[in-house]
Amino acid sequence: MLENRRDEATTKAWGFHSKKSFISFAGHVYLYGIKDHAVMRNDLWERSNGMCEGCHPSHFLDVDTWQWHHAQKTLGGRRCDGLCCALAVCPSWHEKHHNRSVRFGEGRGESAET
Secondary structure: OHHHOEOHHHHHHHOOOOOOOEEEOOOOEEOOOHHHHHHHHHHHHHHHOOEOOOOOOOOEOOOOOOEEEEOOEEEOOEEOOOHHHEEEEOHHHHHHHHOOOOOOOOOOOOOOOO
16 A cells, blocks of 8 residues: 555655654654654644634634544554644543543553654
């Protein structure tokens, strides 16, 4: 599956902090390490303009408690970390969507890689 493989040229152009982070030929983003996740989290917040992208009508998000929802799985069941597959949502919407409480880094094996 060519589209899910690492696109070396595009990955290099993005300038990730972690050597493991990459962009696939399909344009999906797979992040490793706290710094790369922090950059994308900031981009997601900016894209949402601080508004919940799950609730209708939309409402302002609390900057300290909003959550990153991964809208689809792509690479072998792995979640794409790119803006194409992400929503900035309130904890209430996120819990209702997953039918359980969702915590930061849950199930991701987050490392303290810098």
